[in-house]
Amino acid sequence: MGSYTFHLVCVLHSVAAMTCGLLLMFYTNEVFEFTHGREIAVKIKGSTPHDQLLIRTSDSFSGLLLFALGFLLFMVASVKDRNFQGFFARGCVFLHVFLIFRKFGMLQVWRIYFDRKLEDLGGNWLRLVVGDIVLALSWVFFLLYTWRERYD
Structure with a gap:
């Protein structure tokens, strides 16, 4: 499954x-x-x-x-190999978590240097972070599902 x-x-x-x-x-x-x-x-x-x-x-x-x-x-x-599937899903979770932290880090630099010039896009970061969290959670749920399936 x-x-x-x-x-x-x-x-x-x-x-x-x-x-x-x-x-x-x-x-x-x-x-x-x-x-x-x-x-x-x-x-x-x-x-x-x-x-x-x-x-x-x-x-x-x-x-x-x-x-x-x-x-x-x-x-x-x-791909049908379960080991590859788990490896790939963990890599995708890592990638999305990295993107979330990168956006928070870039947000601080963005606010310090460019916020006065591009104030129209200031509220956009929250939507991007929520999207990355939802995408990462889909892979986390897959990992939890396969872990539960493997050890039940």
Whole structure:
């Protein structure tokens, strides 16, 4: 049963990553308007054509990376080796916990140096941290489920 749970968690994470990647590559402006509002989305796009091109290129590459990671997760979902599944799930938990701590660390640097200039994005960190916690918990629940299954 652990194999089915691993497959399900991987596919759910894969669909989320691939969807976010595609949205970031092709519908960046619409996503920013939906998540931040029209006024802030206009500010995020950049003020000069050169800035706009750099920001759009960066967003497209970020979306491509997310899509590739989602595709990789989709391929990993078919692995049947339980030792690999546990190793992979522990690695994913570590990765998400690392991202949570990195965001808290970067938040302090961000507030000290840049908060006055980009005050529109100041409340965004909480949503990002909650998302990382939810994603990490899905892997933790998988590990607990397989541990319970193994030792019952």
